[in-house]
Amino acid sequence: MGHHCCSKQKVKRGLWSPEEDEKLIKHITNHGHGCWSSVPKLAGLQRCGKSCRLRWINYLRPDLRRGSFTEHEERTIIDVHRILGNRWAQIAKHLPGRTDNEVKNFWNSCIKKKLIAQGFSSQHMVELERAKMPILLPLSSSSQPLDFGTAVQSWVANSDLGAAFEPARRPEAYEQMLQPPMVGQEFVNKGLDLRGGGVVQSQTNVDMGSFDGCNIDLEFMEAALMPTLYTNVGSLDQLAWDCN
DNA sequence: AATTGCACCAACCGCAAAATC
DNA sequence: AGATTTTGCGGTTGGTGCAAT
Numbered sequence: 001m002g003h004h005c006c007s008k009q010k011v012k013r014g015l016w017s018p019e020e021d022e023k024l025i026k027h028i029t030n031h032g033h034g035c036w037s038s039v040p041k042l043a044g045l046q047r048c049g050k051s052c053r054l055r056w057i058n059y060l061r062p063d064l065r066r067g068s069f070t071e072h073e074e075r076t077i078i079d080v081h082r083i084l085g086n087r088w089a090q091i092a093k094h095l096p097g098r099t100d101n102e103v104k105n106f107w108n109s110c111i112k113k114k115l116i117a118q119g120f121s122s123q124h125m126v127e128l129e130r131a132k133m134p135i136l137l138p139l140s141s142s143s144q145p146l147d148f149g150t151a152v153q154s155w156v157a158n159s160d161l162g163a164a165f166e167p168a169r170r171p172e173a174y175e176q177m178l179q180p181p182m183v184g185q186e187f188v189n190k191g192l193d194l195r196g197g198g199v200v201q202s203q204t205n206v207d208m209g210s211f212d213g214c215n216i217d218l219e220f221m222e223a224a225l226m227p228t229l230y231t232n233v234g235s236l237d238q239l240a241w242d243c244n
Numbered sequence: 245a246a247t248t249g250c251a252c253c254a255a256c257c258g259c260a261a262a263a264t265c
Numbered sequence: 266a267g268a269t270t271t272t273g274c275g276g277t278t279g280g281t282g283c284a285a286t
Contacts, residue, residue, distance in 0.1 A: 054254090102253085108253095110252095
């Protein structure tokens with residue numbers, strides 16, 4: 001059975017052989033990929049363009065960084081995921097040489113387990129993911145399960161991003177954060193409110209759909225909130241965006 | 245030594261957005 | 266402007282290898 005995208009051709013599926021890899025590398029090195037749908041024919045491969053693209057991006061690209069994730073990379077993934085949710089391609093942009101697929105696999109196989117081990121029930125994780133929400137979960141190096149409030153305190157005390165929400169700086173936001181997260185609109189609104197430093201005015205009609213569709217500049221928000229990129233927490237107070 | 249269960253990860257699928265015709 | 270094609274993304278699957286029984 002063929003792919004719907006290339007039903008005319010006989011296409012091979014499954015793992016790539018070294019010979020196929022070689023053909024693809026040779027072709028792209030000499031000619032660039034150009035239009036992916038024409039790559040298989042030009043490279044002499046019985047694959048669909050989609051498969052070629054994936055193989056190149058996830059495995060053959062020369063700038064890929066192989067091997068296990070460093071602690072710093074793991075930290076970055078968790079921090080950015082907290083802001084963006086499952087936007088793997090966006091998260092991968094913060095990790096030179098890593099692909100969205102790799103980050104996603106790493107999250108699903110390692111980080112999720114760690115978060116669960118740190119006191120977040122697997123049911124809670126499932127619900128959060130089902131709702132496609134950014135996860136505002138604090139972390140602890142402790143192996144002891146934490147209740148949510150304790151975990152928040154630990155996160156604020158121990159992470160760069162969390163420091164922006166110190167009680168002295170932002171008492172209402174801090175109080176809000178101490179409430180266990182809820183799945184649904186209210187939590188999303190809280191998340192927006194906390195991340196935006198209270199700039200989001202609408203507290204009643206913002207759901208995840210409008211979050212995705214509104215004019216929030218995610219790249220900008222990321223840049224503004226990335227721990228490695230901001231040094232003056234006060235600038236967070238001035239962060240504002242138009243959500244109409 | 246054989247079997248089973250599990251974790252990992254490469255690759256596929258379906259969908260939506262963007263580009264092109 | 267609408268249809269078609271291409272690209273990119275996130276979710277999911279299935280093969281492989283390793284550990285436990």
